[in-house]
Amino acid sequence: MSKDIFPVVMPKLGMEMTEGQITKWHFKEGDALNLGAELADIETDKLSIPYEVEFEGNLKSVIAEEGVTYPVGKLLAVIAAEGVTDDQVDEFVSSYKSVEPEEVEVAEAGGGYGSAVPSSSNGAAPAQTGPQASSVSSDAVRTFIEENNLNISPIAARLAIQAGVDLSSVSGTGRLGRISVANVEAAAGGPLGRKANRVNASPVAKRLAKQKGVDLDVIQGTGPNGRILKRDVEGASAGGGLASVVQVGPARYRTEPLSGMRKAIARRLVQSKTEAPHHYLRIELHMAELMSLREGINKRLGDKKVSVNDLLVRAVGLALRDVPEANVQYADDEMRFFNQADVGVAVAVESGLITPIVKGACKKSVLQISGEIAALAEKARSGGLLPADIEGGTITLSNLGMFGIQGFDAVVNPPQGAIIAVGAVEERPANVNGLLDLAPMMHVTMSCDHRAIDGAVGAKYLAAFKDLIENPVSLVI
Amino acid sequence: MPEKSMRDAINECLHQEMERDENVIVLGEDVAGGMGSPGGPEAIGGVFSLTAGLFTKYGEQRVIDTPISESAIVGAAAGAALAGLRPVAEIMFTDFMGLCLDPVYNQGAKFKYMFGGKAKTPMVIRTTMGAGMSAAAQHSQTNYAWLTSIPGVKCAVPSNAYDAKGLLTSAIRGEDPVMYFEHKMLYMAACEVPDESYTVPFGKGNLTREGSDVTIVAFARMVHLANEAADELVAEGISCEVIDPRTTSPLDEELILESVQQTGRLVVVDESNPRCSMASDIAGIVASQAFDYLDAPIKLVTPPHTPIPFAPNLEYAYLPSKDRIKQEVQQVMEAL
Numbered sequence: 001m002s003k004d005i006f007p008v009v010m011p012k013l014g015m016e017m018t019e020g021q022i023t024k025w026h027f028k029e030g031d032a033l034n035l036g037a038e039l040a041d042i043e044t045d046k047l048s049i050p051y052e053v054e055f056e057g058n059l060k061s062v063i064a065e066e067g068v069t070y071p072v073g074k075l076l077a078v079i080a081a082e083g084v085t086d087d088q089v090d091e092f093v094s095s096y097k098s099v100e101p102e103e104v105e106v107a108e109a110g111g112g113y114g115s116a117v118p119s120s121s122n123g124a125a126p127a128q129t130g131p132q133a134s135s136v137s138s139d140a141v142r143t144f145i146e147e148n149n150l151n152i153s154p155i156a157a158r159l160a161i162q163a164g165v166d167l168s169s170v171s172g173t174g175r176l177g178r179i180s181v182a183n184v185e186a187a188a189g190g191p192l193g194r195k196a197n198r199v200n201a202s203p204v205a206k207r208l209a210k211q212k213g214v215d216l217d218v219i220q221g222t223g224p225n226g227r228i229l230k231r232d233v234e235g236a237s238a239g240g241g242l243a244s245v246v247q248v249g250p251a252r253y254r255t256e257p258l259s260g261m262r263k264a265i266a267r268r269l270v271q272s273k274t275e276a277p278h279h280y281l282r283i284e285l286h287m288a289e290l291m292s293l294r295e296g297i298n299k300r301l302g303d304k305k306v307s308v309n310d311l312l313v314r315a316v317g318l319a320l321r322d323v324p325e326a327n328v329q330y331a332d333d334e335m336r337f338f339n340q341a342d343v344g345v346a347v348a349v350e351s352g353l354i355t356p357i358v359k360g361a362c363k364k365s366v367l368q369i370s371g372e373i374a375a376l377a378e379k380a381r382s383g384g385l386l387p388a389d390i391e392g393g394t395i396t397l398s399n400l401g402m403f404g405i406q407g408f409d410a411v412v413n414p415p416q417g418a419i420i421a422v423g424a425v426e427e428r429p430a431n432v433n434g435l436l437d438l439a440p441m442m443h444v445t446m447s448c449d450h451r452a453i454d455g456a457v458g459a460k461y462l463a464a465f466k467d468l469i470e471n472p473v474s475l476v477i
Numbered sequence: 478m479p480e481k482s483m484r485d486a487i488n489e490c491l492h493q494e495m496e497r498d499e500n501v502i503v504l505g506e507d508v509a510g511g512m513g514s515p516g517g518p519e520a521i522g523g524v525f526s527l528t529a530g531l532f533t534k535y536g537e538q539r540v541i542d543t544p545i546s547e548s549a550i551v552g553a554a555a556g557a558a559l560a561g562l563r564p565v566a567e568i569m570f571t572d573f574m575g576l577c578l579d580p581v582y583n584q585g586a587k588f589k590y591m592f593g594g595k596a597k598t599p600m601v602i603r604t605t606m607g608a609g610m611s612a613a614a615q616h617s618q619t620n621y622a623w624l625t626s627i628p629g630v631k632c633a634v635p636s637n638a639y640d641a642k643g644l645l646t647s648a649i650r651g652e653d654p655v656m657y658f659e660h661k662m663l664y665m666a667a668c669e670v671p672d673e674s675y676t677v678p679f680g681k682g683n684l685t686r687e688g689s690d691v692t693i694v695a696f697a698r699m700v701h702l703a704n705e706a707a708d709e710l711v712a713e714g715i716s717c718e719v720i721d722p723r724t725t726s727p728l729d730e731e732l733i734l735e736s737v738q739q740t741g742r743l744v745v746v747d748e749s750n751p752r753c754s755m756a757s758d759i760a761g762i763v764a765s766q767a768f769d770y771l772d773a774p775i776k777l778v779t780p781p782h783t784p785i786p787f788a789p790n791l792e793y794a795y796l797p798s799k800d801r802i803k804q805e806v807q808q809v810m811e812a813l
Contacts, residue, residue, distance in 0.1 A: 138687040154684045155718075155735045174731050175680055181735040193739045194689070200769050227769055 004081040005092050006055035010064075012072045013044055013387045019164035020044040021069045021260065022051075022076060031059045033079060040076075045264030046354070046390055048383040057081045060089045069260075071164055097143070152179035159192040160184045169332055189270045201228035212237040261352040272414045276330075276449040280409050281458045283466055286432075287425045287440040290472040297366070297476070308425065309345075309399050310370040314475050316397050316420060317341040317361025317369075319464040326461040327394050330452035331415035344396030344413060345373055347380045354380045355413055357393040366476060394418070401425060407443030417452035420465075421445045442469075478669040486638035486670045487527050487603075487659065490645045491565065493674050495535050498563060501649060503531055504541035505550055505567030505603075512542045524569055525605060525664060547577035551602060555580040555654075558600035559588060563649055568604040571658060572618050585654040586629030597652045601645070607660040607698055607748065608796055614784035617792075619697070619748040622755050624656045625725040631655045631679055632726040636663065636700035638670050640723050643677025650676065660697045682729035684736075688716035691806050692736040694759055695721060695746035699778075699797060703746050706802035715810055725755055733759060734767050741772035742809045746797050751779040773812035776805040 010020050023041045027033060038050040039059070057079045064076035075096050078089055141158045144150075150157065151172055156179050160167055165188045167179065174180030185192050199216045201209070205228045209216050214236045221228035258266070272278075290311060297306050320327040320341035329336040341362040344355040356376035358369055379385045394417050398410045401424035410421040423443040430439040444465070448458045468474055481489070495501045509532040511520030518532045532540040543550050547568055554566035568574060574581075581602065588596040608617035625632045631653055635641035641659070648655035685700060686693075686707045695703035700721040707717035718736050722729050737743050743763050747756035756777040763775060778797045786792050 138684070141687065153732055153735055154687070155732065155739060158687065159739075175729060176678060178681070178731075180731055181738070194741065195738055195770070198741075198770065203771070203774075206772075225769060 004057075004084050005060075005089065006057065006079040007075050007092075007096060008039065008051070008077040008079060010070045010072050010074045010076055011042065011051065013042070013047075013049065017044050017046075017072060017387075018166050019069050019071045022064050022066050023048060024066060025062060025077075027059050029059055029062050033057060033059055043260045045260040045267070047385045047387070048260075049386065053079070055079050057084075060084070060086070061093055063093065067257075069164070071161065150179065151177055153181060156181045156184045160188075163188050163192050165192075189267055189274065199228070200226055201233075202230065204230045205233045208233045208237075259351050261354070265352050268414060269411050272412050272449075276412050276414060276451060278412060278447050279450050279455060279458070281446045281448065281455070281462055282407070283444050283462055284430075285442045285444060285466055285469050286430065287442050287469070290469055290475075291425065291440055293472045293476070301367075304367075304370070306366055306370050308401070309397070310366055310373060311472065311475055312399065312422060312469070313343050313345060313358055313361055313369050313373065313397055314364075314366050315465055315468040315472075316343045316395060317358070317364075318468055318475065319461055320395065321362040322464040323457070323461040325457050326417065326453055328417045328452045329394055329415040330417060330449055335452065336415075338394055342393040344393040344416065344419075345376065346396055346398040346410075347377045349381050354385065354390065355393070355396050356380055356385060356389045357391070359392075395420065397422070401442070407445055409445050410447050412447050412449045414449070416449075418446055418448045418458065418461075421447065478671055480667045481638050481670040482665050482667045483635070483638040483641045483659070484525065484527060484664040485667075486642040487645060488529055489670075489672075490642045490649075490674075491528060491531060492534070494563075494565075494646060494649045495531065495539065497674070498649075499539075500561065501563045501565065502539045502541065502557065503528055503535075503565045503567070504543055504553060506543055506545055506569055508532070508540055508567055509537070509542040518542075525659075525661070527603070527659070528567070547573045548580065551577035551580040552584075554600045554602065555585040555588075555598060558585070558598045558654070559596055563599045563601075565601045565603060565649060568602055570616050571604040571606040571620055572615050574604065574620060574624070581624070581630060581654060581656070582627050586627050589653070590629065598654045599649075599652050601648045601655045601657055603645075603657045603659060605661050606658045607662050608785050608792060609662045609698070611787060611789050611792055612661075613787040617785045619658070619660075621656065621658050621696070621725055622747075622749050622753060622758070625728075625755065625758075626753075629654065630726065631724065632658070633679065633724045634658045634660075634697045635723060636660075636685075636695075636697050636721050637666060637668050639668055640677050640683070640721075642670055643675050644679070644723065646674055647676040647679055651679075655679075658697065662698050663701075666701070677723065679724045680727035680729055681724075682720050682722040682732040684718065684732075685721050686717055686719035688718040688740070690716045690740055691718070691742040691744060691809060692733070692740045693717050693719045693744045693746060693802065693806070694733055695719060696725065696755060697748065699746040699748055702797060702799045702802055706799045706806065709799070710803060710806055713807070715806060717806060728759075730762055730766075733763065737763050737767045738770040741770055742812075743771070744776045744778060744802065744805050744809060746778040746802055748797060749779065750782050751777060752782055754779060773809040776809055778802050778805050 020042050023043045025040045026038055033053045035053055035056050037053045039053050040051045041048055042051050060080045061078040064070055078093060080089055141154055144161055145152060145157050159181060165184050170179055170183050170187045172179035172183055200221060201216050208230055214233050216228055219228050219232050219236050222232055223229040294306055294311060327338045327341060340360045343358045343361040345358060346353060346355050358372050361369060396413050396416060396419045398419055399422045400408060401422055405423045407423040408421050410419040412419050425440050425442045427438045428441040429436055430441050432439045446458055446462050507523050508528040509518040510523040510529060512518050514520050550566050554564040557564040585598045585600055588598045606619045621632050621634055624630055633644040635644050645657060648657055685704055693703045703719045707719050710717055718740055720733055720736055745756040745759050747754050756779050760775045760777060778801050780795045786795055
């Protein structure tokens with residue numbers, strides 16, 4: 001029967017994808033589906049792409065709800081051939097076992113969880129008759145632990161499933177080598193479950209707040225670990241007598257659930273800033289030569305235009321070729337050295353920021369790079385980026401010059417080794433042939449992950465970059 | 478997988494460990510089961526039948542029927558362990574531990590430390606505990622808390638047949654003195670138990686229910702009451718997480734703290750008297766290490782600080798019940 005029934009599961013669209021959501025179903029139950037039809041839009045934390053029908057038949061059961069995040073491998077819907085009955089579909093759904101996204105490294109066979117436990121002193125029903133109060137059922141947790149042969153606290157496992165934390169590189173430091181909640185939280189980059197949103201207040205502060213009608217959410221605690229104490233609540237109810245009081249009364253803001261992209265930005269940048277020790281190298285570049293080169297190119301091109309950014313991407317790539325020790329990633333406790341220069345380009349889109357990769361930027365002409373960036377940016381804005389467009393890269397170029405920003409420090413996009421932040425090209429006082437004069441200048445800050453790129457390597461890289469920008473003919477030969 | 482009662486699971490474990498390792502011996506009062514009776518050994522099968530079949534199979538060299546002297550039993554076990562055997566001693570009721578505490582408390586628990594780590598004491602003391610059958614104040618106690626308080630002694634309080642077999646196997650194969658408590662009211666409780674040998678590690682608790690509002694920690698027979706309370710509270714919209722620590726020493730503090738940090742509420746159910754108990758111990762651990770995660774006072778469901786009554790109605794009132802657990806859970810849900 002199963003060859004007549006096809007499960008639609010949350011696909012794994014990239015190495016790091018652990019969960020995704022259906023943003024829209026384009027068909028409803030009962031609709032006939034042709035091969036290749038766009039069944040639904042799937043949004044991961046990085047991109048949004050359509051799910052194309054791989055099995056011709058009727059959409060029999062839609063299980064996943066729009067806007068809810070599901071782990072990779074989770075059954076989302078069922079397609080069945082003609083003649084399959086609803087009962088058969090129901091049976092398929094109820095017996096379907098979600099496929100785990102990937103093999104997870106085994107720490108140690110546990111034996112800590114899942115032993116048979118009778119639920120009454122008569123020894124009658126087994127444990128699975130219990131309540132399934134959390135959003136992940138105890139059966140799912142048990143299956144997850146058993147199938148992956150993990151030595152993990154069942155609470156940690158539940159939270160890892162809920163938050164879609166990849167456990168493949170998490171090692172257990174809990175009791176008897178068990179993966180603890182603390183280990184999972186370290187991998188997730190912050191507290192999980194209820195701990196994530198807890199208001200930390202002492203019991204007396206809570207009681208006082210209730211009596212006085214003070215909203216604890218808006219009070220900054222002054223106690224240990226930010227605990228809200230009695231004095232903080234008293235200060236708040238006294239009308240803002242304490243500096244710790246931010247606001248009392250109804251919140252003056254609206255809330256929106258976090259999009260996948262917003263969550264990804266938050267998670268990855270917190271990870272970067274907490275795990276990757278950043279150091280910053282700053283230089284200022286003379287841009288006169290590059291500006292005149294660009295003017296010359298654009299005159300020749302006619303309709304097409306090459307931007308300063310296109311030239312900068314080319315220079316970032318060529319400098320990686322010249323200083324290969326900067327063409328690195330640091331990840332999973334290993335260094336990765338790359339042969340070709342893949343350069344990320346930060347593109348602002350409506351809901352956030354995405355960094356598609358220009359592959360082999362040192363081997364492509366400025367014109368090719370220009371065309372590629374335009375195409376990638378267009379795909380980014382329309383939500384059409386593919387996983388391959390955004391994976392990899394060792395360095396990203398982030399340019400806020402068009403907004404008039406003089407210079408800034410960017411956060412490394414892990415596992416890349418560095419990010420280059422450039423500001424606007426402006427006429428500024430500068431040393432021009434030994435005289436103080438106005439000249440087109442540009443600030444550059446290179447943020448390096450010190451685990452991957454030391455100061456001297458970064459400085460060598462920036463020197464190569466500076467040389468390419470200030471003698472830009474090398475960008476076009 | 479076959480279902481077995483806790484009695485059968487423990488008996489099976491003893492058979493398998495004696496088969497596996499000839500250094501394993503069993504000693505205690507009437508472990509031969511009927512010695513001295515008209516039928517001779519195995520005629521009756523021991524007071525609780527836990528050692529049935531061992532005498533016939535392994536003989537009097539390894540299944541030693543002792544005089545009625547608890548201090549002789551445990552003293553011999555401690556000495557045998559020092560000399561390289563793996564004794565499994567039986568003290569018929571844990572209420573009698575007062576008679577033989579010295580070989581456990583001041584000898585077995587200390588050998589490793591007094592002899593620079595050169596001496597090992599792989600001794601297991603199996604004993605029965607628990608009220609509920611009107612056996613009165615001298616045959617019904619659950620005194621695992623005071624044995625837990627002795628560094629150097631491990632303590633197991635299995636709540637089901639699966640854990641009972643796995644924990645006893647770990648205890649016999651381990652290198653330290655172990656107090657192994659069998660709740661008399663659970664001997665007939667059955668669940669799936671593999672035929673082959675396996676171990677359940679000491680110090681790893683088990684979640685028997687998963688929930689998000691209240692953490693209930695319970696031991697031995699209390700685990701079943703906690704599970705039943707949790708199941709009924711679902712109808713009231715209260716989601717309980719039930720933890721069975723399985724061993725009180727070492728104690729899986731980590732799992733308890735992880736759970737409380739998620740639920741914010743703790744109820745501990747302990748059949749022992751309340752003073753200096755596992756309940757007060759766990760309350761202290763959570764109050765000091767997870768204070769910032771608590772949303773309600775910690776509640777303890779224990780008997781009163783009094784000897785166990787003989788009269789069935791009084792004994793029933795004395796023991797923690799499913800309804801008392803539910804009441805305490807409801808209270809912590811109402812608390813601020």
